Amino acid sequence: xxxxxxTPLNTIEFRVWARYAMFTDPxxxxxxxxxxxxxxxxxxxxxxxKSIYWKPTFIWYVDQARLMRRIRTQTKxxxxxxxxxxxxxxxxxxxxxxxxxxxxxxxxxxxxxxxYQVRAHFEWNPHQAALESDRVDGxxxxxxxxxxxxxxxxxxxLGTRDCQGYVGPxxxxxxxxxxxxxxxxxxxxxxxxxxxxxxxxxxxxATNFWRPRLVNGVLTFPRPEDDRQIVKKDIxxxxxxxxxxxxxxxxxxxxxxxxxxxxxxxGAGAQP
Amino acid sequence: MSWLQRLSETYDACFxxxxxxxxxxxxxxxxxxxxQLHVTLWExxxxxxxxxxxxxxxxxxxxxxxxxxxGTKPAANPLTxxxxxxxxxxxxxxxxxxxxxxxxTTLENWIESGLLDKKVKAVYTYVTAGSMLDDLLREQVLxxxxxxxxxxxxxxxxxxxxxxxxxxxxxTAERQAETWSDTLxxxxxxxxxxxxxxxxxxxxxxxxxxRTTQKHPKRLRHSGDSAKLISANDNExxxxxxxxRSSEEALTIGYLNxxxxxxxxxxxxxxxGTRHGDQVIVSWSVCADATPRLAFNSAQLFTQADExxxxxxxxxxxxxxxxxxQAFARRLNRLIRGYGAKLKERxxxxxxxxxxxxxxxxxxxxxxxxxxxxxFLERIERWHKALAWPQNFGxxxxxxxxPAPRDIARAAYARKVGEGAKRCFEVDDKLLRATVNxxxxxxxxxxxxxxxxxxxxxxxTIRLGSTRTMKPLENEEFARSLGxxxxxxxxxxxxEDFRMSLQEQRTTRAYLFGRLLAIAExxxxxxxxxxxxxxxxxxxxxxxxxxxxxxxTWLIIAKSLKPYEARLRANPKPWCASFLKKRQDLIANVGDxxxxxxxxxxxxxxxxxxxxxxxxxxxxxxxxxxxPAAETSNDEDNTNDKFNDQD
Numbered sequence: 001x002x003x004x005x006x007t008p009l010n011t012i013e014f015r016v017w018a019r020y021a022m023f024t025d026p027x028x029x030x031x032x033x034x035x036x037x038x039x040x041x042x043x044x045x046x047x048x049x050k051s052i053y054w055k056p057t058f059i060w061y062v063d064q065a066r067l068m069r070r071i072r073t074q075t076k077x078x079x080x081x082x083x084x085x086x087x088x089x090x091x092x093x094x095x096x097x098x099x100x101x102x103x104x105x106x107x108x109x110x111x112x113x114x115x116y117q118v119r120a121h122f123e124w125n126p127h128q129a130a131l132e133s134d135r136v137d138g139x140x141x142x143x144x145x146x147x148x149x150x151x152x153x154x155x156x157x158l159g160t161r162d163c164q165g166y167v168g169p170x171x172x173x174x175x176x177x178x179x180x181x182x183x184x185x186x187x188x189x190x191x192x193x194x195x196x197x198x199x200x201x202x203x204x205x206a207t208n209f210w211r212p213r214l215v216n217g218v219l220t221f222p223r224p225e226d227d228r229q230i231v232k233k234d235i236x237x238x239x240x241x242x243x244x245x246x247x248x249x250x251x252x253x254x255x256x257x258x259x260x261x262x263x264x265x266x267g268a269g270a271q272p
Numbered sequence: 273m274s275w276l277q278r279l280s281e282t283y284d285a286c287f288x289x290x291x292x293x294x295x296x297x298x299x300x301x302x303x304x305x306x307x308q309l310h311v312t313l314w315e316x317x318x319x320x321x322x323x324x325x326x327x328x329x330x331x332x333x334x335x336x337x338x339x340x341x342x343g344t345k346p347a348a349n350p351l352t353x354x355x356x357x358x359x360x361x362x363x364x365x366x367x368x369x370x371x372x373x374x375x376x377t378t379l380e381n382w383i384e385s386g387l388l389d390k391k392v393k394a395v396y397t398y399v400t401a402g403s404m405l406d407d408l409l410r411e412q413v414l415x416x417x418x419x420x421x422x423x424x425x426x427x428x429x430x431x432x433x434x435x436x437x438x439x440x441x442x443x444t445a446e447r448q449a450e451t452w453s454d455t456l457x458x459x460x461x462x463x464x465x466x467x468x469x470x471x472x473x474x475x476x477x478x479x480x481x482x483r484t485t486q487k488h489p490k491r492l493r494h495s496g497d498s499a500k501l502i503s504a505n506d507n508e509x510x511x512x513x514x515x516x517r518s519s520e521e522a523l524t525i526g527y528l529n530x531x532x533x534x535x536x537x538x539x540x541x542x543x544x545g546t547r548h549g550d551q552v553i554v555s556w557s558v559c560a561d562a563t564p565r566l567a568f569n570s571a572q573l574f575t576q577a578d579e580x581x582x583x584x585x586x587x588x589x590x591x592x593x594x595x596x597x598q599a600f601a602r603r604l605n606r607l608i609r610g611y612g613a614k615l616k617e618r619x620x621x622x623x624x625x626x627x628x629x630x631x632x633x634x635x636x637x638x639x640x641x642x643x644x645x646x647x648f649l650e651r652i653e654r655w656h657k658a659l660a661w662p663q664n665f666g667x668x669x670x671x672x673x674x675p676a677p678r679d680i681a682r683a684a685y686a687r688k689v690g691e692g693a694k695r696c697f698e699v700d701d702k703l704l705r706a707t708v709n710x711x712x713x714x715x716x717x718x719x720x721x722x723x724x725x726x727x728x729x730x731x732x733t734i735r736l737g738s739t740r741t742m743k744p745l746e747n748e749e750f751a752r753s754l755g756x757x758x759x760x761x762x763x764x765x766x767x768e769d770f771r772m773s774l775q776e777q778r779t780t781r782a783y784l785f786g787r788l789l790a791i792a793e794x795x796x797x798x799x800x801x802x803x804x805x806x807x808x809x810x811x812x813x814x815x816x817x818x819x820x821x822x823x824x825t826w827l828i829i830a831k832s833l834k835p836y837e838a839r840l841r842a843n844p845k846p847w848c849a850s851f852l853k854k855r856q857d858l859i860a861n862v863g864d865x866x867x868x869x870x871x872x873x874x875x876x877x878x879x880x881x882x883x884x885x886x887x888x889x890x891x892x893x894x895x896x897x898x899x900p901a902a903e904t905s906n907d908e909d910n911t912n913d914k915f916n917d918q919d
Contacts, residue, residue: 031501083508
């Protein structure tokens with residue numbers, strides 16, 4: 001891709017892939033039947049970034065996502081457990097998957113599944129005043145990159161926990177994707193993200209919606225505060241979680257030196 | 273997702289349009305209801321007459337509460353409702369008197385909001401006068417015995433009189449008498465009902481601040497359907513509770529939007545949906561232009577196109593075997609161009625949806641795609657061209673074309689069920705729905721056909737072929753399966769470029785072996801018919817073994833043919849000897865085409881391609897036109913042609 005996009009500070013670019021994804025549509029979900037959106041949600045990708053590396057000191061912002069595989073869906077009949085009654089109910093879940101990559105009609109080089117390239121960056125969380133001393137330039141970013149090379153600190157999943165995925169570093173825009181020449185596609189109102197009080201400072205939980213535009217396979221996400229593109233629905237009041245250095249949070253200096261020690265212990269032959 | 277939006281747009285585009293006058297979109301704030309009691313009044317509100325006559329799909333006005341009413345204090349519908357609600361004083365026959373009060377209040381509120389319609393006022397006057405029960409008893413529409421109301425006979429069943437649904441007609445100087453088919457009245461009601469609440473919240477579908485609702489319509493697939501697409505009623509479990517504390521927090525959709533969308537969906541399903549049990553597949557363009565139905569086989573597609581597009585029936589000259597493919601392609605092209613012309617005018621988007629329910633009360637969207645109109649037609653064309661093959665579905669139902677997903681499921685998974693006279697081949701319902709669901713992306717997304725379906729169809733066909741008897745049930749099923757399976761094989765191996773007619777230059781091992789089997793069967797069958805023995809050929813019984821170990825089985829078949837060849841040679845009729853010679857020459861020719869190593873190899877079982885060779889050779893041998901007229905005589909062509917009867 002030839003865009004001269006100037007990326008903000010602390011940007012990471014990674015590819016995430018999985019057999020299935022479930023970006024649940026809230027419309028049918030309240031009935032118990034899950035159907036996936038065809039596009040990833042901001043919240044799901046932000047969650048993947050957080051699984052790679054996260055501290056309450058900063059907030060991840062997902063800038064762009066690129067679809068690499070042609071969208072397919074697959075329906076599975078499920079027997080989810082009932083919470084109150086014994087036994088289970090029946091439900092139909094429609095997962096998102098993608099075209100397999102094959103060299104010929106009989107050979108499959110890469111199995112069916114979703115694959116995205118994501119570009120995201122983090123900024124300091126202004127509402128966590130107690131963690132001001134934790135905002136050290138460079139060190140958080142270094143750990144984030146290192147975690148990305150190792151596949152993330154926590155498990156990666158696309159939407160719901162049963163859609164296990166993997167991450168790896170990449171250069172955003174490299175390789176050919178299935179939607180590269182498809183022009184522009186406009187979608188209806190879709191879920192974007194949640195506004196949690198610890199990141200907005202407002203003491204309320206809110207849901208954000210937006211109208212995605214898929215341009216040549218690339219989704220450009222608005223920030224959650226962007227009034228022009230985001231439709232906000234206020235839900236209820238919520239108390240933000242309290243983080244304190246040394247209380248329930250390991251500060252960056254400790255984190256960084258621990259990581260340094262690990263890397264040198266593993267030696268030069270450490271594989272990402 | 274966008275499907276709700278799309279349906280809402282479809283409703284707006286199609287409501288009240290002339291071209292749908294035969295089957296109009298239902299108005300908002302109303303549901304279809306089967307009503308039994310028809311009461312006619314004069315303009316002043318006096319009783320004229322009443323009759324018991326059932327009418328399905330009466331338009332019944334509803335409020336948000338009364339649409340899905342239940343519980344101890346169910347809300348009343350404004351106009352059409354059960355007798356228990358409409359009549360004063362039902363408590364003397366054991367009914368609930370409070371229902372009438374709610375009914376009266378609802379009606380009163382509507383009239384006081386500035387309604388001008390005289391019919392509704394007449395109904396109100398009559399109902400408040402309270403003489404309804406007496407009038408019905410006097411007219412002997414209802415009968416009393418020992419102080420209790422008798423059950424009323426409607427059609428074949430007897431219904432509780434208090435539960436009868438009432439519809440009203442009022443004779444006035446204006447317009448028509450019937451309240452339920454009056455579209456202006458329906459509109460009045462819809463407007464009044466829309467303004468009944470002034471609370472505003474964000475609609476998660478459109479993004480506007482509108483009146484929202486938590487109750488969404490049901491009765492989508494048929495009037496007794498209790499499954500809802502959107503339902504939020506789990507207040508104890510964690511379907512949506514957790515982060516959210518109530519269903520309003522989880523989901524809010526506009527009152528009008530959800531009605532529009534669900535009404536449109538119900539209308540589309542009735543109009544152009546394909547149903548397999550509980551599953552529904554529906555495809556539509558936003559302006560509801562005619563589109564070819566996804567789940568049809570080619571014959572059904574052509575019939576539907578003739579209606580939709582009003583094409584003149586070109587004289588279908590079946591012509592030579594080689595021409596059937598071309599005739600089919602021509603007809604398909606005309607069809608696609610015809611549909612394309614309509615869609616292109618509007619640059620429409622075609623939406624495909626499949627719905628199914630796993631439990632009562634809930635429906636899920638199994639499949640959802642939006643395509644440009646041209647892309648949709650292109651995919652349909654591609655599917656039908658790729659899988660075109662001569663089909664024989666029994667009872668004279670023959671056509672050249674692609675099988676429907678349902679037909680494919682049957683070819684792959686049907687089993688014999690039933691006993692005696694009711695024996696037939698059927699697919700298990702759940703398996704049918706699952707297979708149809710798997711095949712949808714093959715049509716719409718041009719995805720490759722799942723290999724296990726093809727494998728199952730091939731195995732089934734070979735099994736049916738090997739266990740053939742002279743009974744029509746198995747024979748027909750084999751013929752049907754063979755056509756569908758050949759279509760599948762052809763469609764999944766497009767690069768091999770299989771033709772519907774015999775390809776004499778084709779030298780693939782499986783194809784040639786299939787040809788050999790067909791020739792052997794032909795020799796044996798002719799010999800059996802001359803001797804008037806009514807049994808299946810031994811060669812056909814070897815089909816399964818032949819598919820697994822062709823070379824060894826061919827030796828056995830060749831040996832078992834010897835007595836039949838002897839019979840033909842010894843037969844005094846002149847054509848027998850020449851017939852035999854021709855067949856033997858053909859065997860030799862086919863044998864020459866083989867690669868000697870491939871012929872004798874004991875390694876691998878035959879590719880599914882062998883069915884194509886078998887079919888093509890069989891048709892070539894039994895079709896009249898492949899032999900020059902001078903050499904044929906009546907006897908020779910009397911062979912029992914199972915695949916290609918000349919009717």
